[in-house]
Amino acid sequence: MRGVLSAAGYVPYRRLDRADIAQFLGKGGGKGSRSVASYDEDTTTMAVEAGRFALRSAHGRQPDQVWFTTAEPAYLEKTNATAIHAALRLDSDVPALDMGGAVRSGIGALRTALAGSGTTLVTAAAWRGGMPAGPDEAGSGDAGSAVLVGEDDGVVAEHLASGSATEEFLDRWRLPADRNSRAWEERFAEPIYAALADEAWNQALKQAELSAEQVDRVGLVGTHARAMKRVGRGLGVAEDALTDDLGAAVGNTGAAHPGLLLASMLEQAEPGQVLALVSLADGADVLLFRTTDEVSDWQPARAVAAQVQAAGQVTYAKFLEWRGEVTPLPPNRPEPGRTSSSVAYRNADWKFGFVGSRDEDSGALHLPPSKVSFATGSTHMEPAPMADVPATVVTFTVDRLAYSPSPPIVFAVVDFDGGGRFPVELTDVEADEVHIGDRVEMTFRRLGTSEGIHNYFWKARPIRAAAD
Amino acid sequence: MGSHGIKDQVAIVGMGCTKFGEHWDKGVDDMLIESTNEAYASAGIDKPDVDAYWLGTAMSGNSGMDLAAPLKLDNKPVTLVQNFCATGSEALRNACYAVASGAYDSAMAVGVEKVKDSGYQGLSGAAKMPTDGTARTLTAAAMFSLVAPAYAKKYGVDEDELRMVLGRISEKNHYNGARNPRAQFRKEMSKEAICAMPEVAGRLGVFDCAGVADGSAAAIVVRAEDAHRYTDKPLYVKALSFVAGTKAGNLDPGYDYTTFPEVVRAAEDAYRQAGVTEPRAEIALAEVHDCFTPTELVLTEDLGFAERGMGWKEVMAGTFDLDGDLPVNPDGGLKSFGHPVGASGLRLVFESWLQLRGEAPPERRIETDRTLGLVHNLGGYPGEMVSFIGIVGSEEG
Numbered sequence: 001m002r003g004v005l006s007a008a009g010y011v012p013y014r015r016l017d018r019a020d021i022a023q024f025l026g027k028g029g030g031k032g033s034r035s036v037a038s039y040d041e042d043t044t045t046m047a048v049e050a051g052r053f054a055l056r057s058a059h060g061r062q063p064d065q066v067w068f069t070t071a072e073p074a075y076l077e078k079t080n081a082t083a084i085h086a087a088l089r090l091d092s093d094v095p096a097l098d099m100g101g102a103v104r105s106g107i108g109a110l111r112t113a114l115a116g117s118g119t120t121l122v123t124a125a126a127w128r129g130g131m132p133a134g135p136d137e138a139g140s141g142d143a144g145s146a147v148l149v150g151e152d153d154g155v156v157a158e159h160l161a162s163g164s165a166t167e168e169f170l171d172r173w174r175l176p177a178d179r180n181s182r183a184w185e186e187r188f189a190e191p192i193y194a195a196l197a198d199e200a201w202n203q204a205l206k207q208a209e210l211s212a213e214q215v216d217r218v219g220l221v222g223t224h225a226r227a228m229k230r231v232g233r234g235l236g237v238a239e240d241a242l243t244d245d246l247g248a249a250v251g252n253t254g255a256a257h258p259g260l261l262l263a264s265m266l267e268q269a270e271p272g273q274v275l276a277l278v279s280l281a282d283g284a285d286v287l288l289f290r291t292t293d294e295v296s297d298w299q300p301a302r303a304v305a306a307q308v309q310a311a312g313q314v315t316y317a318k319f320l321e322w323r324g325e326v327t328p329l330p331p332n333r334p335e336p337g338r339t340s341s342s343v344a345y346r347n348a349d350w351k352f353g354f355v356g357s358r359d360e361d362s363g364a365l366h367l368p369p370s371k372v373s374f375a376t377g378s379t380h381m382e383p384a385p386m387a388d389v390p391a392t393v394v395t396f397t398v399d400r401l402a403y404s405p406s407p408p409i410v411f412a413v414v415d416f417d418g419g420g421r422f423p424v425e426l427t428d429v430e431a432d433e434v435h436i437g438d439r440v441e442m443t444f445r446r447l448g449t450s451e452g453i454h455n456y457f458w459k460a461r462p463i464r465a466a467a468d
Numbered sequence: 469m470g471s472h473g474i475k476d477q478v479a480i481v482g483m484g485c486t487k488f489g490e491h492w493d494k495g496v497d498d499m500l501i502e503s504t505n506e507a508y509a510s511a512g513i514d515k516p517d518v519d520a521y522w523l524g525t526a527m528s529g530n531s532g533m534d535l536a537a538p539l540k541l542d543n544k545p546v547t548l549v550q551n552f553c554a555t556g557s558e559a560l561r562n563a564c565y566a567v568a569s570g571a572y573d574s575a576m577a578v579g580v581e582k583v584k585d586s587g588y589q590g591l592s593g594a595a596k597m598p599t600d601g602t603a604r605t606l607t608a609a610a611m612f613s614l615v616a617p618a619y620a621k622k623y624g625v626d627e628d629e630l631r632m633v634l635g636r637i638s639e640k641n642h643y644n645g646a647r648n649p650r651a652q653f654r655k656e657m658s659k660e661a662i663c664a665m666p667e668v669a670g671r672l673g674v675f676d677c678a679g680v681a682d683g684s685a686a687a688i689v690v691r692a693e694d695a696h697r698y699t700d701k702p703l704y705v706k707a708l709s710f711v712a713g714t715k716a717g718n719l720d721p722g723y724d725y726t727t728f729p730e731v732v733r734a735a736e737d738a739y740r741q742a743g744v745t746e747p748r749a750e751i752a753l754a755e756v757h758d759c760f761t762p763t764e765l766v767l768t769e770d771l772g773f774a775e776r777g778m779g780w781k782e783v784m785a786g787t788f789d790l791d792g793d794l795p796v797n798p799d800g801g802l803k804s805f806g807h808p809v810g811a812s813g814l815r816l817v818f819e820s821w822l823q824l825r826g827e828a829p830p831e832r833r834i835e836t837d838r839t840l841g842l843v844h845n846l847g848g849y850p851g852e853m854v855s856f857i858g859i860v861g862s863e864e865g
Contacts, residue, residue, distance in 0.1 A: 332589045336605055340598030347600040366719055368602065374716040395618050395725060397670035399610035401590060411606055413614065413725075421721045423604060423851075436617075447601060455601035 002114060002151045003158040003289060005061050007263035008053030008300060010046050010125075010144035011250055011307040012037045013428040013461070018138045020316040028133025034251035036314050037142035039322040039406040040427055040445040040459065043070040043125035044080045046144030048087040048444040050259070051123050054146035055088060056301035056388070059154050063121035065095045067113065069105040069255045072127040073098065074446070074454055076176065083456055084123055086352030087444050089385065101176075103223050106255030107279040110147055110262075111287060114159045119150035126254035129323055130180050139225070141251025145259025156266060156298045157275060157289035163204030165196040166283040172223050186226045193227035194234065196284035201235060204276075204286040212236030215288070216273040219243050219261030222280030223254070231280060249308050258287075264304040269295050310464035312428065322406065333403040338450040349383070354442055354458045356420070358384035365420025384420075386442065390463060391416040393438040398431045405448055414440055414460055428461040439463045471709070473741025474568040476864050479695035479702035480687050482511025485818040488683035488805045489652045496528045496582045497538035499684035503811075504539060504578055507686040511698045515539070518688060519572035521546040524559030524579040525810035535578060552847025553759065554710075555579060556813025557856035560687055561708045567689050574694075578686040579815075581808030590680060591809065606669075608759065609677050611849035613670030615762035618725035623777040631671055633780040634761035635659030638675050640789055641758060641797050645804020647790075647832035652681040652806040676761040681806025685814035687821075692864065701825040706840065707741035707859040709734045717851020730855040731770040731846065738857040739772070744840065747772040748794055751859075752838035753823050755816040757846045758801040767844060768796065771857075795834050798823065813845040813856065824862040839863045 015033040022029035037046060047068055055062070066088070068081035085096035099109040106124040113120040125144040130136025149159075171189040174181040205212060215237050222228045232242055243265050246253075253260055258277050265275050269291045277287040320326045349355040350368050357369035360382050364375035367386065372379055396412035410426040412434065426434065427445060440460040447455045484506025486499050494502075508515055523535040523546055532546030551558040556579030563575040586592045590607060620630045639659040645651040657675060665673030688698075695702035713730040717723040735747075744750050754771065758764035768779040773794055774787070782788065788796035799805070799819035802812060820841025822828040843858040 332587075333607070334586070334588055334592045336601070337596055337598075339601035343598055343600040347602070351600050351602050364719070370719075374714055374719050394721075395614050397606075397610045397613045398667075399606050399669045401609060401668050402605055402607045404605075409606060409610070411604070411610060415721045419721065421719055421723075423718055425604065436621075447605075457602045 001155050001158050003149070003155040004262070004266070005119070005148040005150045005154050005156065006054045006058035006298070007147045007259060007266050008050050008057065008145065008302070009260040009263045009304040009307065010050035010053060011035050011304065012041055012046065012142050013310070013312050014038060014314040015311040016314055016316060016319050021133060021138055024316040025133045028138060030138050032248035034138060035141040035143055036319055036322065037127050038427055040447060041142070042074045042446050042454070043072050043127050044074045044083050045444050045446055045456065046125040046142065047123040047146065048084050050125070050144035050146035051084055051088050051121060053301040054121065054148050057299055058148050061119060061148060061150060061154055063090065063094060063148060064118045065097070066090060066121040066123065067097050067099050067109050069099040069109045069124045070126060071101055071103045071255050073101060083352060086348055089353045089355070102282065103254045104279070104281040104283065104285070107221070107258045107277065107281070107285045107287070110149070110258055111162050111164070111285060113149040114162065114287065119148065122147045122149060122259065124256040124259050126256040128252070128254050132320070132325065136181060139247070139251055141253045143250060143253035143256045143260050145256040145263060147259045147262060154294060155292055156295040157291050160274070160288040160290055161204040161207035163200035163202070163207065163286035164283065165199040167192065167196060171282070186224070189224055190227045190230060193224055193280045193284065194230050197231040197278065197280060198234070200284040200286045201278065204288050208288045210274060210288070213238065214274055215241060215276050217241055217243050217265050217269070218276045218278060219258070219265055220245060220278045221257040221261060224280055227280050231278065235278070246308065260304060263300065266291070266295065266298070267300050267303045267305060271295055331401050331403055331407055333401060335403050336448055336450060336455070338453045339455045351457055353385065354387040356384040356386055357381040363419060365416065367420065367422040386416060386420070387458065389416045389418065391440050391460060393434065393436055393440060395436060396426070396434050410434060412440070412460065424460045426461060427459040471737050471741070473707050474564060475706050475741055475743070476692050476704050477568045478564045478689050478705045479692045480705065480817070480821065480860065481690050481695050481698035481702050482507045482513065482688040483686065483818050483821045484510060485650055485685040485815055486683050487650045488681040488808060488815065490584050491682040492584065494682065496534070496580055499582070499682060500535060500538050500578060500580050503580070503684035503686040504576065507576065507688050511688045513574065513688060513698060516542060518574050518576045520544060520566055520575045522559040522563040522575065522577045523548045524550070524555040524577065524813065525581060526550050526552065526555045528580055528582045528810065551854050553757065553807065553809050554813055554845040554847040554854045554856045555810040556685065556815065557843065557845040557858060558710070558813065560814060560817065560858070561710060561856065564689050564705050564708055567691055574688060574690045576686055576688050577814060578684065579811040579813055580684040581810040582682050583680055583808055584682050591807070608849060609672055610669035612760040612763055613672045614725045615766055615850055616671060619762065619765065622724060622726050625780055630780060631663055632659060633765065633783050634676055635662040636783050637758070637761045637764050638662045638803055641801040641803035644790055644798050644832055645800025647829065648800045648804065651800045651804040652679050653804045672760060678759045678802035679806030681808050683806070683808040683811045683815065685811050685818055687814055687817060701862065703821055703824060703860045703862060704864055705858070706861050707738040707857065709737035709741065709857045710855070712854045713848065713852055715852035723851055725850050726766065728766060728770050728846070728850060728853060728855065730853050731767060731844070734855040734857045735771050738859055742840070742859040744859065747842070750838060751794060751840050751842045752836045753795045753798050753820065753834055754842040754844065755799065755819050756796055756844040758797055758803055759807060764796065764801070771842065771844060790832055790834065798832055798834055816843045816845055817858065817860065820860050824860070
């Protein structure tokens with residue numbers, strides 16, 4: 001039996017209230033909110049967070065390959081999945097591959113993994129926006145998702161069938177150097193999508209020997225809102241079978257959305273349910289699953305619903321700043337220099353995996369890793385992976401002068417559960433809401449970019465009440 | 469094995485110190501020439517008669533030639549030393565050892581920094597090794613701001629009250645600096661005004677921070693037995709101690725940010741070398757590294773001038789004022805002088821040079837019959853620092 005072993009979404013902490021857009025610009029906006037990646041997040045870091053959640057709830061199953069898809073890659077030419085591979089501390093014989101720069105690649109990678117063999121971690125992420133006051137800006141969201149595809153023990157949703165239909169037509173597009181996508185008149189592609197969806201849907205149902213009424217839940221994703229509405233009405237499923245597409249609270253997260261909705265559906269699923277993913281993006285793709293008995297024992301590391309709940313606001317002005325649309329005067333301090341590729345390579349376990357070292361005699365923890373113990377002078381040191389260990393704020397400060405892409409820097413000295421200390425920058429936090437004793441967890445972030453080199457490392461963020 | 473010190477083997481016989489400030493019209497060479505010329509004149513020694521040089525600079529030079537070239541030294545050995553903000557004292561320490569060893573009859577330690585050419589606020593421009601990008605990027609102000617809430621919590625001091633204590637430290641240093649023509653800031657400030665300044669990091673405001681200035685200072689040392697050839701009032705070197713920390717404070721959950729262990733260790737060593745058993749009663753004046761106001765508060769305890777947890781009360785009682793029991797930073801400190809990194813360590817010594825020889829101007833002269841001056845210079849941050857302590861005295865024995 002081949003199917004889904006685990007799935008997870010990562011929804012960034014911040015939300016932009018769409019009404020803020022109209023208040024600021026006098027037009028645009030809408031109801032509800034969209035998710036907003038922090039200034040220190042990109043598609044790679046969000047895929048890492050989703051991948052961590054997915055593997056944490058996979059009962060120890062590890063992938064033998066990791067794929068990453070996004071339409072907003074942090075790098076071109078260079079593979080982004082290798083950073084995800086490093087942050088997840090996967091073995092060197094696990095290939096890490098980027099899968100295309102189109103939104104469709106999200107569902108495409110999932111389909112390909114399901115059609116293949118072995119255990120594949122399919123990660124995806126989106127960092128989506130558009131022209132200020134436009135529908136793309138308000139309607140899009142930022143997120144990561146990860147689906148662990150494999151076989152046999154632990155499959156929570158068996159893959160039943162896949163359907164696909166493709167035609168060449170230009171509906172939405174973006175040149176590699178452009179910030180925002182453009183779209184043809186909406187009415188043009190609507191009937192094309194409707195016909196393609198019909199074809200793919202029937203193909204999948206036929207292959208699974210199911211009728212539309214037998215499908216319990218449908219996650220409908222895509223790049224064309226008008227066509228999605230039409231297709232949703234025409235699938236022939238029960239009226240309440242369409243799952244919440246998270247549009248009201250999160251927005252459309254592009255390549256990440258199939259995985260996000262699959263994780264969301266699995267969190268609520270009972271054994272024996274038929275789940276469908278239907279994607280409209282440069283064609284139509286359908287994936288059908290049936291949940292197994294295992295789904296009742298499956299516990300998401302952090303439910304999508306909980307992440308949707310545990311949100312903090314970001315103002316539209318700050319949103320524009322974080323997206324690079326406005327650039328306020330930075331503190332008059334030197335910007336950090338570029339990261340050295342060779343130093344980063346030598347220290348990859350530390351930088352990407354947050355692995356310190358531990359004195360085997362005294363247990364004293366060293367972050368960054370040290371070859372000689374501060375506690376005993378011993379050289380018997382073992383690797384100490386700390387990314388998943390929670391910590392407590394011992395003391396903290398707010399630095400209003402230091403350079404930061406989004407000042408001020410909130411900085412804390414934290415002590416890890418089970419011993420060990422690390423002074424670390426906090427994120428997803430307001431400067432005035434930190435207290436001694438706060439509980440924090442590590443999160444993979446992009447500290448900055450210099451000379452075209454992204455600097456990835458870990459920060460700590462508050463463990464929110466709704467988490468876990 | 470042991471740290472024995474070189475008590476009374478070496479003496480300072482001449483010093484020079486530029487005015488510290490934003491010297492838009494002076495470069496590194498100009499300041500080096502100014503401070504060293506004053507030192508030569510002060511010792512009454514000709515340039516060719518100084519046998520060896522130690523140049524301390526953290527970011528304004530890369531080799532001994534950065535001193536040899538502007539001074540046109542005639543084939544003299546010049547060693548460049550660097551140790552964060554404790555660079556100036558490091559130059560002095562090594563020059564003293566060179567003379568004590570018998571290798572040279574005389575040596576000069578000179579410190580310099582040109583920090584106002586970067587265009588940035590605060591200190592910047594230290595040599596940057598390529599890194600993996602994981603090191604923190606906080607300012608020193610933020611790192612030292614961690615001390616205040618930790619101190620308040622440990623000793624049960626109300627944070628607002630402690631805020632005023634820190635203001636009182638800054639007020640005292642401004643008062644002293646206002647009486648020093650070489651200081652960068654020469655304006656008295658009330659603690660209330662200091663506390664009302666905008667916050668820079670944590671609860672530290674602009675006036676809790678040392679200024680940023682250019683400057684240079686120099687000292688000439690000779691064997692103690694030769695000292696009276698140059699001056700009737702030499703300053704004898706009683707102790708030179710130095711500790712480079714292991715950065716354990718970043719790792720050790722036992723570290724609580726209310727003390728600097730490297731300073732405590734350096735102080736033990738220095739007092740032993742000098743034979744000082746009761747620093748509060750024996751030291752005439754202390755020039756300490758008040759890079760930020762909480763630093764000076766902790767130093768009063770780490771150096772043994774106040775009991776643990778009592779430093780804040782002594783500050784408020786005026787113990788460390790110009791007319792107090794143990795004046796701390798009578799010259800105005802880093803607060804008033806600013807902090808040209810390589811120069812500060814020698815500037816700190818310069819005040820003992822003036823006070824212990826009765827040359828400080830009347831408006832800030834310390835009335836005391838004690839003969840020892842303590843100099844403390846640190847580099848780094850709470851939990852990870854280098855610390856120098858020197859003790860000098862106007863009398864042998």
